[in-house]
Amino acid sequence: MVTGMKSRRKFIATTGSIGALGTIAGCLGGGDEDVVNYFSWGAYIDDDWIQPFEEDTGITVNTETYESNADAINQIETSPEGTYDVWTPSAPGADFERAYRNDLLDPIDLDNVPGWDEHIFEEMKLDEFSFDGEQYAVPMTFGFDGAIYNHEEVGDLGDTISYDVLWDEEYDGEITTRDDAATQIWTAAKYLGQDPDEPEDLDAIEDALNEHVDLVNTYWTSSADSIQNFQEGEASIGTSWDGAYHRLVDDDQPVSLAFWEEGTIGWFDCFCIARGSENKEAAEQFIDYMISEVPREWFEGPEYIVVSDAVEYTDEELETYNLEMALENTEFPAYNDDDEIQTYDEIWTDVTV
Amino acid sequence: MSSQDDVAADAVRQRPTHEKGTFRGRLLELADSEVFKGSITLGPVLVLLTVFYAIPVVLLLTYSVFIEDPFSSGLTFDHFGRFIDMSAVTSFQFGELSYVRLLGRSLGIAVIVTVLSLVISYPITYYLGQYAPERWKIVLVMLVIIPFWTSYLIRTYAWIPILSTNGFINGTLTALGLPTLPLLNNMVGSIIGLVYVFVPFTVLPLYASMEGLDPSLIEASRDLGASRWEAFREVVFPLTLPGALAGGVFVFIKTAAAYVTPSLLGGTSGRMYAQVIETQFGSAFNWNFGAALSVILVVVVLGTIWIAMRWGINVKGSRGLGGGGL
Numbered sequence: 001m002v003t004g005m006k007s008r009r010k011f012i013a014t015t016g017s018i019g020a021l022g023t024i025a026g027c028l029g030g031g032d033e034d035v036v037n038y039f040s041w042g043a044y045i046d047d048d049w050i051q052p053f054e055e056d057t058g059i060t061v062n063t064e065t066y067e068s069n070a071d072a073i074n075q076i077e078t079s080p081e082g083t084y085d086v087w088t089p090s091a092p093g094a095d096f097e098r099a100y101r102n103d104l105l106d107p108i109d110l111d112n113v114p115g116w117d118e119h120i121f122e123e124m125k126l127d128e129f130s131f132d133g134e135q136y137a138v139p140m141t142f143g144f145d146g147a148i149y150n151h152e153e154v155g156d157l158g159d160t161i162s163y164d165v166l167w168d169e170e171y172d173g174e175i176t177t178r179d180d181a182a183t184q185i186w187t188a189a190k191y192l193g194q195d196p197d198e199p200e201d202l203d204a205i206e207d208a209l210n211e212h213v214d215l216v217n218t219y220w221t222s223s224a225d226s227i228q229n230f231q232e233g234e235a236s237i238g239t240s241w242d243g244a245y246h247r248l249v250d251d252d253q254p255v256s257l258a259f260w261e262e263g264t265i266g267w268f269d270c271f272c273i274a275r276g277s278e279n280k281e282a283a284e285q286f287i288d289y290m291i292s293e294v295p296r297e298w299f300e301g302p303e304y305i306v307v308s309d310a311v312e313y314t315d316e317e318l319e320t321y322n323l324e325m326a327l328e329n330t331e332f333p334a335y336n337d338d339d340e341i342q343t344y345d346e347i348w349t350d351v352t353v
Numbered sequence: 354m355s356s357q358d359d360v361a362a363d364a365v366r367q368r369p370t371h372e373k374g375t376f377r378g379r380l381l382e383l384a385d386s387e388v389f390k391g392s393i394t395l396g397p398v399l400v401l402l403t404v405f406y407a408i409p410v411v412l413l414l415t416y417s418v419f420i421e422d423p424f425s426s427g428l429t430f431d432h433f434g435r436f437i438d439m440s441a442v443t444s445f446q447f448g449e450l451s452y453v454r455l456l457g458r459s460l461g462i463a464v465i466v467t468v469l470s471l472v473i474s475y476p477i478t479y480y481l482g483q484y485a486p487e488r489w490k491i492v493l494v495m496l497v498i499i500p501f502w503t504s505y506l507i508r509t510y511a512w513i514p515i516l517s518t519n520g521f522i523n524g525t526l527t528a529l530g531l532p533t534l535p536l537l538n539n540m541v542g543s544i545i546g547l548v549y550v551f552v553p554f555t556v557l558p559l560y561a562s563m564e565g566l567d568p569s570l571i572e573a574s575r576d577l578g579a580s581r582w583e584a585f586r587e588v589v590f591p592l593t594l595p596g597a598l599a600g601g602v603f604v605f606i607k608t609a610a611a612y613v614t615p616s617l618l619g620g621t622s623g624r625m626y627a628q629v630i631e632t633q634f635g636s637a638f639n640w641n642f643g644a645a646l647s648v649i650l651v652v653v654v655l656g657t658i659w660i661a662m663r664w665g666i667n668v669k670g671s672r673g674l675g676g677g678g679l
Contacts, residue, residue: 218538232517
C-alpha cells in the first residue's frame with residue numbers, strides 16, 4: 001500500500017501538479033526558513049493565536065484548512081513534498097496509522113518541543129503516538145463521539161446511555177448520527193456486542209444498520225452540521241463530538257451529553273509534521289508554542305478538552321469537561337486496510353440507498 | 354472564375370512585403386502567417402480545454418481502468434463491474450444493485466427538477482417576453498440574475514431555516530394550528546433547493562426564445578378558435594422549445610451530478626450519486642472506483658441527453674414549427 005501511494009503521488013505529480021506546485025509554492029513559500037505552512041481543521045486556525053507567534057519569532061505562518069482527516073491525507077498525498085510543515089490529524093487510530101503507513105509523517109524531535117515535558121499531562125502521552133521508537137504526534141485536544149440529546153424532548157437519560165436508543169422506535173425521525181462508514185460499522189458492532197475492530201458478522205451489522213437508517217432523520221458530516229440539526233429541531237438525540245455539545249450549550253440549547261455504555265469513540269487532535277517538511281525546526285517551534293504559551297482562548301474556541309496544564313481550568317470547567325471520565329470511557333478504533341474500507345463502504349452505501 | 358474576379362482575389366490575397374532576411378522582417382512575416390493567426394485565436398481555447406477538460410477527463414478514464422495506481426498496477430474493468438453486480442442481475446436481485454439504484458434516483462430527481470424548473474420558468478418568461486413593459490424588462494431580468502451574485506453555498510444554506518422543523522414554514526403552520534411538514538433532510542428538501550438554484554438557468558434561455566416569439570402568431574391562433582391552452586400547446590411551446598431544451602439540458606446535467614444541495618438539504622432519502630463519488634475520493638480512499646463511477650455518470654447523462662435531443666428533433670419534425678436541437 002505504501003508503494004502504491006507513492007506511485008499515485010508520482011503519477012499525479014507528472015500529470016497535473018506542475019501548475020499546482022507553482023501556485024502552492026507561490027502562496028505558501030515552501031522551503032523558506034522563516035515560514036511554517038500550517039494545515040489544520042478550521043477550528044484550530046485563528047490570527048489571534050498565530051499573530052503573537054509570528055511577532056515573537058519572525059516566522060510567518062501560512063494557513064490552510066481541511067474538513068476531515070481523509071481530506072487532509074488525500075491532500076498531503078497528492079501535493080509535492082514540503083508543501084505543508086505542520087498538520088493536525090486525529091490520533092491514535094485508523095487515520096493516524098494510515099498517515100504513517102503512507103509515509104505522510106516526519107518524526108518530531110521532542111528536544112525542540114520542551115512543552116511536551118513541561119505541560120502535557122502524563123496520562124495523555126500515549127505510546128500510540130510513536131512508531132518504531134520515534135515520536136510522530138504531540139496531542140493538543142481530546143474529544144469523543146458522545147451521545148447528545150435534547151432533555152426537554154426525550155427527558156433525562158443520564159450521563160451514560162446505551163446504543164439501544166439509536167435503534168429505539170420511540171425516537172423515530174429524531175435521530176442524527178455520523179455519515180461515515182467506518183464509524184457506523186463500529187457503532188453497530190458495539191450495539192450487537194461484536195468486536196468493533198474485527199467484527200465477525202458483517203451481515204448482522206448490515207441488517208442492524210438497515211433498521212437504524214429507517215429511524216434516522218439525517219446524518220451529519222461536520223460539527224456544524226450536527227449543531228444545526230439540534231438547533232433547527234431536526235434531531236433530538238444522536239451522536240456528535242463533545243465540542244458540538246459545548247457550543248450548543250453556549251447557544252442555550254436544552255441538550256445533555258452522555259457517554260455510550262458499550263464504548264465511546266475517542267480521539268486526540270495532534271500536531272504532526274508533514275513528510276518532507278523543509279522547515280522542521282520552525283515547525284517544532286510552532287508546535288511548542290501552540291501547546292505551552294498559547295492563550296486559553298485558543299482552546300476555548302473549539303471547546304474540546306485541553307490535554308496540557310497550559311490552561312488552568314476552574315473546578316467548574318473540570319467538571320464540565322470531565323477529562324478523567326472521558327479517558328475511562330473512550331476507545332480508539334483500529335486501522336482498517338483498503339479491503340476493509342471497501343467492504344464497509346459497500347455496506348454503508350447499500351444501507352443508505 | 355473571371356479574370357476580373359482573379360484580380361480582385363489577388364488584391365485581397367496580397368500581403369504586405371517585408372524586408373526579407375532581417376529579424377524584423379521575419380518577425381513581421383511570422384505575425385502575418387496563417388499559422389500564427391490561428392494559434393493566437395485558437396491557442397488559448399485549446400489550452401483552456403486541454404487543461405480544464407481534456408486532462409481531467411483523461412485522468413478519470415485512466416484511474417477507472419487500473420487496479421490501483423495508474424501504470425504501476427494492472428488494467429481492470431472490475432471497478433465498472435462493481436457498479437453492476439452481475440450475480441445480482443442474473444439472480445434478479447435488483448434491489449442489491451445499490452449504485453445503479455442510486456444513479457436511477459439521481460436521474461429521477463434530475464428529471465423532476467428540470468420539469469419543475471421549466472414549469473416555473475414558462476409563465477415568468479412568457480410575461481417577460483410578451484407583456485412586460487419595455488422599461489421594466491431589464492429590471493425583471495436582473496431580479497432573476499441577482500441571486501447569482503451570492504454564493505451558491507450561502508443560497509442553499511438559507512433554505513435550512515426556512516424548511517426545518519423549527520423553521521419559517523413550519524413555524525407559520527404551527528402558529529396556524531396546522532401540522533408541520535417534513536421539508537428538510539429528505540428528497541423534497543433536495544428538490545426544492547435544486548429547483549431554486551437552477552431556475553435561472555431555464556429562465557434566461559426561455560426568455561430569449563419568448564422575446565423572439567411573434568405575438569401575431571398567438572393572436573392568429575386565438576382568432577382561429579384556439580383556446581389559451583391550445584395556443585400554448587400548438588404555437589408557444591413548439592416555438593420556444595429550443596430555449597426550453599437549452600435550459601433543460603443544462604439543468605439536467607447539473608442536477609444529475611449535484612452534490613452540495615443534497616448534502617445540505619437531502620438527508621438520507623435525498624442522497625444522490627455524486628455524494629457516493631465524493632466518498633470514494635475521500636474517506637473510502639478508492640480513487641479508481643470513484644473515477645469509474647464518474648465515467649459512468651458522464652456516459653449515462655450524455656446518453657440521456659442524446660435521447661432527449663433525438664426526441665427534440667422529432668418534436669420539431671412533427672410540428673413543422675421552429676424548435677429542434679440546441
